[in-house]
Amino acid sequence: MFSWVKNLIGHARGIGGCLRCGDRWNWKPLHATMYTTSRGCFPLCGSCWRGAGPGEIERYYSELVRRWRQDGSFYDQEFEDHLIEVALKEKGF
Numbered sequence: 001m002f003s004w005v006k007n008l009i010g011h012a013r014g015i016g017g018c019l020r021c022g023d024r025w026n027w028k029p030l031h032a033t034m035y036t037t038s039r040g041c042f043p044l045c046g047s048c049w050r051g052a053g054p055g056e057i058e059r060y061y062s063e064l065v066r067r068w069r070q071d072g073s074f075y076d077q078e079f080e081d082h083l084i085e086v087a088l089k090e091k092g093f
């Protein structure tokens with residue numbers, strides 16, 4: 001099946017996706033970053049994670065936190081900085 005068809009199905013079901021390429025989690029493998037022992041987030045799919053530079057990591061993880069704030073969750077700047085730091089470390093930057 002074409003990826004745009006699969007993305008359309010994911011969109012219709014309200015399934016989120018990669019902030020970089022837009023592919024949805026109903027079919028695309030994601031990359032989870034654990035920021036506590038039990039909590040993780042996944043702004044990027046596996047292939048975008050592998051291809052992302054430090055600037056992109058910062059941009060997309062920051063974008064994710066911004067979206068959480070829009071959804072009414074409280075995540076402060078300290079949390080955002082911590083999350084980006086964890087992701088950069090995980091990536092080896």
Ligand SMILES: [Zn+2]
Binds near residue numbers: 018019044
């Ligand atoms: Zn992607």
